[in-house]
Amino acid sequence: MLELKDRENDLRLLDVHRAAAANLRSQLQEQQQHIQAATNTITQLQQELDELEAVAAAAAELSREQQQQQQDDDEGPIVFEESIEELEELLTNISQEYKAKNDTAKQQQQQLLHKVAAMLPYVQQQQQQSAGEAVVLCRSEAAKLRRQQQAAAREQQQQQQQQQQVLQQLQQQEQQQQAAESASLSLICCIKQQLQQLQQKLQQKPPQQQCMQSVAAAEQQLQQLQQQTAENNQDKLKSVEARVAASGETLLQLQQQRQQLQQVQQQLQQHEALGVSLQVAQQRQQEKQQLLQQKQQQLARRFASLQQQPAIGPLSTNPQQAAVCSELQQQQQQQQQQQQQQRALEGGETQLYEYLAAEAAAKSCCPICCRSLSSSSELLLLQQNVKQRMQQMPQQQQQLQQQLQQQQIKIQTIQQQQKTTNQLINKHKDLLAAAAELTRKKQAEEELHAAAAAAAAAAEAAAQRAKETQEAHAEAAELAAAAAAAAAAEHSLIGRQRSRKLRAAAGLHAAANGSSSSSSSSSSSEVQQQLQQLESQIAQAFADREAAQQQQQQLQQQQLKQQQQLLQLQAHLAEQQRLLQQIREEQQQQQEQQKQLQLTEAALPGQQQLLHATRQQLQQLQQQQRQAEQQTEAKLRQLESAAAELETIAASIEEQQQRVEEAEAAVAAAAASASGERQQQLRQQQQQLTAALQQEQQQQEQLNAAFDKGQLLLQQIRSSIDVKRQQQQLELQQQTVHALQQQQQQTLQQGIAALVQQSSIAAAAAKQHQQQQQQQQQQQQQQEQLQQQQQQQKKNKK
Secondary structure (H helix, E strand, O other): OHHHHHHHHHHHHHHHHHHHHHHHHHHHHHHHHHHHHHHHHHHHHHHHHHHHHHHHHHHHHHHHHHHHHHHHHHHOOOOOOOOHHHHHHHHHHHHHHHHHHHHHHHHHHHHHHHHHHHHOOOOOOOOOOOHHHHHHHHHHHHHHHHHHHHHHHHHHHHHHHHHHHHHHHHHHHHHHHHHHHHHHHHHHHHHHHHHHHHHHHHHHOOOHHHHHHHHHHHHHHHHHHHHHHHHHHHHHHHHHHHHHHHHHHHHHHHHHHHHHHHHHHHHHHHHHOOOHHHHHHHHHHHHHHHHHHHHHHHHHHHHHHHHHOOOOOOOOOOOOOOOOOOOOOOOOOOOOOOOOOOOOOHHHHHHHHHHHHHHHHHHOEOOOOOOEOOOHHHHHHHHHHHHHHHHHHHHHHHHHHHHHHHHHHHHHHHHHHHHHHHHHHHHHHHHHHHHHHHHHHHHHHHHHHHHHHHHHHHHHHHHHHHHHHHHHHHHHHHHHHHHHHHHHHHHHHHHHHHHHHHHHHHOOOHHHHHHHHHHHHHHHHHHHHHHHHHHHHHHHHHHHHHHHHHHHHHHHHHHHHHHHHHHHHHHHHHHHHHHHHHHHHHHHHHHHHHHHHHHHHHHHHHHHHHHHHHHHHHHHHHHHHHHHHHHHHHHHHHHHHHHHHHHHHHHHHHHHHHHHHHHHHHHHHHHHHOOHHHHHHHHHHHHHHHHHHHHHHHHHHHHHHHHHHHHHHHHHHHHHHHHHHHHHHHHHHHHHHHHHHHHHHHHHHHHHHHHOOOOOOHHHHHHHHHHHHHHHHHHHHHHHHHHHHHHHHHHHHO
């Protein structure tokens, strides 16, 4: 159980590390995307700042040139002391020079205004622009810059919040990894301690070879004892049957001898009628016969009791069948979570694009940035861009659908792997049931061995009883022989008495009385002697019987000792077998723990590397966050300074415009004072200049159109580059997903190999699958969020 829990903990730690690695990778991808977006915004802001700097430089040049013109005008004093002709000539020269300078200044001012208009984003002005329009443009650009500054500040706050969340997640992951590392280290220490304890136990226990040898010797001894008991039981049964038959015969003989003794007693009674001495002897003989009968009855009763005792006891078989079937059925209800595919609203987006295109055609301006479209070509380009985006939308949707299908295929493979794990768990349960049945069979075999030992003990007891019966039969035979000898003696004495009596009757009648009394006394004395001999023989028989009983008890004690030895041998054999099993199990545990040690030690450097990588990522993210904050603050400052410069430029342009108007009024007054012919000439020259300016304006419009086309091409190239970058990022993500799949397959194979021995890991595998599904859902949501952010960025760019 400890090993199963340790393996479950190891697998849970591996799952935690994998989840942490997946989260880290997803977060790194998100951070890279955020960094790319930040770099793009930084580049855009830098471009805008460069353009604003160029505008500020152009405005400064304009102000410098106007100041120089004013200084030149102020330095040239007007002298009226000369004649009118000279003054007219001077006026004509001054007017020509002023016109030339004014024309050159206007041209330079118009060129600078064109440069400013070209540099300002999303604005295209016409060739003829006045200073008032430039002031309005500067102020509008300043307002736009302030709006951008506010939007950038908001984005900066959002990015800071997101980065703080990412940092908190990374810190949590670092804490989790540190906890996992400490848990793995504690696990390694525990496993080492368990290995040391197992080694100490193995050293304390006898070696495996000695246990095997002792078990084999005990099994041989048991087999020999069982064979000997079986052979002795058969021999003893036969001997007991023979002794029973012999005892029956001896009983018949004793009954016959009793009848003969009764006949002898009757004859003695007849002879006692002849004399008092014979009667006294007869009485004594009767008493002795009664004693003999009592002893015979006692012997008969004891013999009957011996016959009634069973020769072999029944076999005591009481098998204790204790079957404990513990089947762990854990039904895993796999809830298939259908991923919510958040598709881009195709119909809504297409309608939106069509509405925007119609609005652009109606108002002749961009519906998003309100940029005025000077020509139909720009409107066509805008509509073409919208159509291209509309054509690209189904391709992007197809790519998203393909990615979702691939993820569904991955989920199906994981579910199949879960099914295989469930099958392996069922097989493991069947193996446990078979092991329980084997233990039951072993218990039944042990009970049979115990019953055989009891049967052997009963057979030995029966053999002892048979020996006792044989000894009793031998005693009875001896008694029967003694009785037969007594009966023969009595017969011989009776015959002698009869012959003597006949002789005495034929001889003298007087002397007959004395002779009969003497013969009767002699015969009675002989009978008493024979009875005494019988009594002594019976006493000897009883003594022999008591000795036989004592021998029987000794034999029973020996039999009990043998049974105890058998039981001790069986217990010793069971202990040796148990020791062998314990040694094998401990060796297996030692091997498994060594494998776990190797696995945990192999996983430690990976965990440490992950910790180091997460810490480096944390440091890098913190540095990047600081750098981004510094850059954004610097950009905001630059935007503020650019807006202030634009406002100052607008104010200076207004002042210059006022001065130019005053100078033009003075020139007009001077020209009015001159002759009308000069005015006509000046007007003709002015018409020529206006025609030339119109030609220049047309040329500049052509240049502006070409510049717009170049910008559109640049935007298309940038969009294609962004698409390629996104494709590369997707390929990288697919590669990482493939690598993760391979790692998951390897870990699943290891888990399947471990599940053959561990049944409780299925729940952890189910939890892991749910976590992976949640992580996949999170990854999908993050990808969708990134796509939405990219779309928003593209819209903002437009």
